[in-house]
Amino acid sequence: MLSVSDLTISFDDNQVLEGFNLVLESGDIFALLGDSGSGKSSALRFIAGLESAQSGAVVLDGNDLSSNGTHQMRPEQREIGMVFQDYALFPHMTVFQNICFGINELSKENKVKKVSELLQLICLDGIEEKYPHQLSGGEQQRVCLARSLATSPKLLLLDEPFSSLDKSHRDQLVKEVREILKKEGVTSILVTHDQNEAENFADKIGQIDKKQLRIN
């Protein structure tokens, strides 16, 4: 389903990943653990097509997304969803407009239906007309998730989405998100530095160790 092979990334003279390989099956929920500066986020952003690398190839569902460290497809063509650490909801749009951003081509009726389904899924019905600044951090992250899921991505990337939340909300949300992803059967990769969070979230856990991936 997803294969990342021979990924090498360095910043200036500092090599963080060398010959990183990863294979995921459809529906896998995977957590990538690593300390800050270990290159885990960069790996994720390479998969998304947002950053470049010295070498590396990404194949998703039989399509070559990237090879030899250069991107064959631009981020907007990849059908990959991503949830960021910073709340990345567009501040000038309502929740409804945010979620619909990726499904612009649908008819108004279908949009309304889809948004309402997704909000039910994330247990936040009825907030369509609210603006992001009226929501709590956890709520914002759940809307981000809904926005990414709206496009039915082949792969969902989560870049430390829980780290800005306080501890008590975090554990709860980690479980909820896992359940949602399981239910929808979305192949996902979570990047985190928290062992506990990784264990609660993922089926498989990998750790970056000596610039390479070690599957626990």
Added chain:
Amino acid sequence: MDRFCFKSNIWIALLALIVATPIFVVASAWLLPGGELWAHFAQTLLTDLVISTVILLLGVGLGVSVLGTILAYLVVMVEFPGRRWLEWALFLPFAIPAYVLAFVYLGVFDYSGYAQVWMRETLGLPGFDIRAGHWAIILTFILVFYPYVYMMARASFKRQKIHMIEAGKMLGASPIRVFWKISVPLARPAIAAGLLVTLMETLADFGVVSLFNYSTFTTAIYSAWGDFRSIEVAAQLASLLVLVAFFLIYFERRARGKAKYYSTDVSHIRPYTANGWIGWLLFAFVFSVFMLSFAMPILQIIIWSVDVFAKEWSGKYTSFFASTAILTLSAAVLTVTVATVLALPSRCKNQSKILQMLIHLSTLGYALPGSVMAVGLMYGVQNISLVSGYLGGSSLNHFLFGSIALLLFAYVSRFMAIAYNSTSASSEQIKPVFEQSARLLGASRFRLIWQVYLPMMTPGIMAGALLVAVDVMKELPATYLLRPFGWDTLAIRVYELSAEGLFERAAVPALMMVIFGAVLMLAFNKLDSSRL
């Protein structure tokens, strides 16, 4: 991301080049001879001019930075009596053209002005020549231009997170220490941006300096042109101003550094409250700035205009006002549209150095005296026209001279700095995560710009548009030279009457300008606060 940048960069570079046309024309004057006049200037004016220009720039620069920053800090961080209305009232001096303010000050404070008459007759103090030396003109410029720094610093202070200030307080720092050690360093890029605009405008000013009979670099420019009829040397001198502005921009960029400041939520809480006599002292300070820079001059203008209103007022004012409004608004829209396009490349990861330089070049017109820029533009059109003539095309200058199009182009070129300052700052404040999300959600470039960048840049775009509008309203030399028949503006009326010594009558159009400008400033304020 980079593919898009590359393709559209060519068009953006072309746009920047077009905006910078007058700069190139002015700089090309070095190809023409001018030797003798240079020798004359070198022997007579130049040393004094350079010294007095430097003193003026230093004095004004220091003054506006200090005054603008302190005022902004007070209204954002401290609660004191009258703060709410003073916060927006401090914007109002923008609406008064610098030459009008200088005029009023001279009328009040010069030897024959009633302030000095009162001082001599009541207090028995000796009279003095206010135009001698540097301090009076420096003070005038400070009171005219402090709003630039005030506006930028205020916006920056508002973005400073309250808990950063609170952390400072908890660590036992006094308000003054917090000001110096936390707030000012964080606001430095904003202060530098306001300072840059001020210095460029001071360099290009001719109205205030001629009223004070103070000699700056522009004096030599006008002398070369007006006295010695040498447009070449005038342009050569003017291009030196551009060079100075270029260095100023360079230093401003350095002051801004790599530090990107992304907008965060603005808080309404003020960390400090000044009660009792300290509060009233602060009020007295801020109020006196407002009095000096706005209330007093306006009162004087009103007094002047009341007497002669019936004599001066006529149906022509409808046309003066309409021309002013149409030119002002269309120039603002046009300038800010171009400035928005020019601000987009700053979103690209690897912005090309050449493009960056071209864009900066396109903002240098602000440092050119208006009439030099206008003549530069006319020569530019003339050259293009000659080329098109050789190619068998029709004569462009016939079509362009005296057209609104050329005048609007002059405005765009002249006021790009103001608009670009605003739009680029707001573009740089957009966190990269927004465009990354949008792209992963499959957004095309068009949607990214139209639905993400533009709405998020709206406050900056609006602010830029209003500043340009106010500046165009006050603009005289380029309008005077390039306007079509029948497009006299209020600024032209003010000039024509005051040039003939009819100051009372000139107060009527001046008052209309101030009212129009104040309405624009209030609109700006309304917009600004609705965004918070």
Added chain:
Amino acid sequence: MFTKRIIVSILALTTLVVGSITLVQAAAGEVVTVYSSRKEHLIQPLFEQFTKDTGIEVNYLTGKGGDLIERMKLEGKNTPADMFMTVDAGDLWYAGTQDVFRPVLTDALQNNISPHLRDPEGLWTGLSVRARTIVYSTERVEPSELSTYADLADDKWQGRLCLRTSKKIYTKSLVASIIHNEGEDGAEVIVSGWVNNLAATPNAKDSHVMNAILAGQCDVGLVNTYYFGRLIEETPDAPLSLFWANQEITGVHVNVSGAGVTKHASNAEGAIQLLEWLSSPKAQAIYGSLNKEYPANQSIASDEIVSAWGAFKQDDMNLSIAGILQADAVALMQRIGYK
């Protein structure tokens, strides 16, 4: 959000529409087009009367003299201007050297205007005379103390003299005439004497000079008489008076405001008609009363206030010379440090 966008689009559209308008002149009737550095409020009443008398419309654009000359040069044969009107002999002379004018020497002009107020070849014609002379405080100066421009350089005026800035064209023409009359060295002595006697930084306006004298900052100054006329009209009892300078020798320095028909005029006939009309008694009387200037047509009596100052002897140096010597005058003042 959408309304905002609509507003922006509408504004942008307006801009484009306005931007593409190039003013098409109304083709109704005959029109003479004038570029003028004489200010709008001083020419408009004249043109109105001209239209009433002849039915010819006058379309005008005001601007600074140098700017307008540059504009006409660049517009070349496409210039809409049929006539160029300005307020200084230096500008008229310069426009003549820049091939902007065509010679017009009609009988009417030659009869109406005396030769020293016209270009010898008829490129331009003076239409009003502006005398620049001494103004003094009647409280602190006796007229017997005054005599010539040169006398103001005398030590007795130390700290008592106010002058207008050297950047103003009237000052330049005056100094040019002094160079003509006294030679370069003589002029240098006079002007540096003035600068030594200054009580204050040179003023931006003639009216400031008079205000300074009234306030006691200085006792004497040099002004164009119409500024004095306006002041006296408003405050008849101001303790100020005019003194005619150089009466024993060359006479008072006079400048002109004037006009010429442009080389590429598309309606040269109309422009000549306007020029002749402007020199006619009727127009000359308006000139005098509008701005307290002296009519260039000597058959016309001055305005009431103006005639009260009495007759005086004019310097009859041909005014082209003021133009030719202007650059020398500026160079001299800059050398001396007259700001």
